[in-house]
Amino acid sequence: MRKRTIALIAILTALLAACTETTGYNTTLVQADSLMASHPDSALRMLQGIPAESLKTKADRAYHALLLTQARDKNYIVQTDDSLIRIAVRYYDSMRDNRMQARVYYLWGSVCRDKNRQTEAIEKYIRATDLAQKAGDEVLLGRIYANAGYIYYLQKFYAKADSIYRQAEQISIRLKDTSLQISSLAMQGNIQLYQKKYQQAEKKLLQAESLLKEVRQDAIKANVFSALGALYVRTGESTKALRYAKQNFKLQKDTLHCYRTFLELGDAYYQAGQYDSATIYIRKSLASSSYSTKEAAYMRLADIARAQGDISRSLNMEQLYSTYKDSANLSQQRTGIIETEQTIEMLHQQTLYESYLKEYRYYILCSILIGIGSIYLLRKRYLKKFHQQRQKALLKEKELRRQYLSVKEETKQKEEQIAALQQKIIQQYIDEVQKEQMQKELEKLNKQHIVLLKKVLEYSDVYNKMKKIISDCKEHGISKVTLTDDEWIRFMAEIEKTDILSKLAVEYKFSKNETRYCYLLFTDFSIKERMQILKIAHATLYRTEQRICKKMNVPYQANELQKLLKSIINSTLTDV
Template sequence: MKKILLVWICFIYGLFFSCTQEIASDIFDRVERYMEICPDSALLLLNRIQHPEKLSGKQRADYALLLTQARDKNYLDSLQSDSLIKLAVDYYQDSDDKVRGGKALFYYGKVAVLHGDDEKAMQAYLDAQERLKGTKEYKLQAWIQEYIGRINDDQERYDMALDNYHKSIYYNKKADNTLGIVYAYRNIAWIYEVRQNSDSVNRYVEAGLSLLNGDSTSSIFPSLMQIKGVVESGKGNYLNAVSYFLAAIRCEKVVDSLPYYYMSLGDTYMKLGLFDKAEECFKNILSSKDILALSGAYNYFYLLEKEKMESGKSLYYKEISDSLLQIAQNETKRNKVLNVQKRNEIEKQQKEKDVLRQDSLIQLLGGIILLIFLFLLGLFFYIKMVKRIERNYRESLQKYTKQSRETIGANEQLISQYICQIEELKQKETLVLEASKEQIVRLEQEIQTLVEKNRLILENSYVDGLNVLRLLKEQLLIVENMTVIEKQQFLDYMDLLFDNFVTRLCTEYGLKESNLLLAAFIKLGFSSEELVILFDSELAAVRKRKQRLKGKLGLDNKVNLDVFLVCYPRKMSC
């Protein structure tokens, strides 16, 4: 009965598993049909697959490849994982399916670029190109050449990038992909713009526009307009440049590209002396999440304020621009360092695995040899023992009886000694227990004394800090005349009042003494006029101090410094 029940369970499980596999295969076929024309529908279909972790083999690899491709088509770069697409790469590495193998390597390269690892991306693209040789996947090969060209372009290997873009044109022509050709023309035009070859720039831009046949709704059209605007601005034809930049902004559908168009337009307005319009352009960039675009916008604000002879504001914008640029550079360096560390860690783990594998093999061989040796040695002694047993049985029995009696006598003596030792240890245990109790009482008295001392110290600190605060409130003491001890007493008092307010600021933001004092005064509700008296300075100087403190705390212009410090550190209660 149990066997029949087990057979039925296995049958039902196999039937369910085969149905799941068939459903997944049907979804994958539909996803591949929708991927190019309707990528959002393709992503929704993939999300309908329940328990994708139960997929195995080819279906698991297909799922990883299609999900990575769908996320890429829907601009969900933040969801991309190299571990996901690596499943497809590993599966198709030894497969005869060159198309899926090449496609997996291509998307593995794209994910590597998102993670800032250009070296890994370049290797993946080259492997993909090699895998696709002899196939008719011309559009995919065109993409690969374009992305290799982008990496070479970013690293200023312009001749190599031009070669890649021309190869992309070749494959796009074979695939009859007009839009891909236009993208390649656009990329080539940018390289010639860097080289200040305006004739070549215009030639490739016009070639791209002619292929579009005046279609301003195309995704490539705004960037072509921007290039024409940059060329016209370089020639001094600023009004023509403005018209091209406006056309680019009007036709662009990708929000992330707009900040750079506004930056070019604002720069041109500045050259025309239209500073108000330029300022409006740069304000449109401030909502962007692109750190480089924000840095450029604040740099232009710095130039605008410099033109208006507003030195204070110009320096403030310059500091923000430099800070954002530094953040972007540090982020780039950090990503490179993390990638290097990641590669080193992988290599280290691989070496450790090899060493462990070798050690395991050596241990296995050593164990086998040792077992053989022990077996032979045991066999030898066994044979020898059997021969001696028959001859020496009676002698051994007599010796054994004699030794047993001697052993029993020795053991009885030892038992007597052990009983004596146990009695001695019990007496010592009683003495040690009494001494331990006395020591515990003495230590408890010491603890009580130290607690009382700490309480007195805290009370004295509380009184001293309160006295300093009273002098400051009654304007009988200013910051410049405060001694080091008075400052410390005041700051300690603030910690007691507001849950380590000063210590947390110092730890989290690295504030110095002057900024800690200013933050404490604001926390206590000192007005700007009172701060003028406390710091023995002018109102403008106090405002500047507050602005610098705000920068140290990393607050943007929309955050009120006084409200932030009043709520800090109890943010949840505000």
């Protein structure tokens, strides 16, 4: 027995192992992932040092591709080849792991961004957003919003970008992520700036600046100072513009290739009227590969030349400015982004429709199965309950019949005793004392007889049927139960044994309903209950009483008919 138990446990363990897929990643990869947020440079060195032959499983190779792409992105290394991240995308798509899929699509979007394929980047970011929301990963969702918002900002979709950065700000507050909050506020400030909403822009940027003491990243601080410098250039506050531009420049790691910073510093010097310094820094920015940077640089050089009175050089700079402006406009990918969003929305709606349709069919099928099951169970329960109730009713009916016959027999005996006693009283040879004693005994027997008659009535099928009619009327206002003629005859026989009422009915020619009403007067039923048993209205009941009194040649008095009939019966019995 013990061997069988051990064998069974072994088989179950094997089945569970076969049915449950677990992913045990390379420990070095897991360690590198844990360093990614705080020390991305260390994570990058660790990942680059992992030999390819040590990545023996598809899971490890996919995880390595994901982490290496992420480490390069965090170390600001421009990636123009997406073959590495595609390895991770293929694997995690096959695994259908929402959290990991969200990470790879986000990184794939970042690679597309570095390749200046902004349309593809937005497509990947939208996909990553859906997956991150399903996985409930707000940390990743905040990063996706920050990157997607920047692309919308560059493509001048300011309303869209502002909406995304506001969502990122809300996430940063929930997560208490100061870095993300500062970046979100700074970008909202930049968007307001380019829409010439200077007061709103300053409010957002100063709010971002007040949080800088809580972060150490120079890049984040530089972005805030850059935006404040640009704001004060626009508003003509040259002192502030120059101060923030210099602070931005000091925070640059690479002071030889920070072309956008050169342009912003040159702008600040121009605003301060220091044209020579402005010209030096602006010319340094011309080495940038960005059309928009060159466009702004030549525009500012044209302004400086005009301010210095060199019209020829100013015209030459304006011509170059127009050339790079056209190139910058051509490099915009607004149309592609709009089309991509429309396509994704259409696919999303189609997927949603198919999902709803599938879910709808599933619910219908479940509802049908549940309905069938419920009907079966209810029917089974009803039949069981019906059978039990029927058995109880049969037993009760049997017991009532037994009690009815017993009481009826006892009543018959009492009637015989009463008749014998009445006969003795009639005899003349007994003295007055004996007659008085017998009269008392007769009264006692009559009382017992009345009690027994009531018991007979309670055990009567007809009487119980009458109570059923009353109960139905009380619950539902009406009853479908009706007494047959035979049942009425049985009822009248059980109510009165002397036939006095039946003789009165014949003598005064009472109708069928009038006779039945007279017999009901000798029960404990109320006026309302009598109406329910006879199925007549209140007015009909009183008219019935009036007809009975008229036929008997007695004046009608409300509720006095019962007393009248009882007095007639009692006087008849006394005469007898």
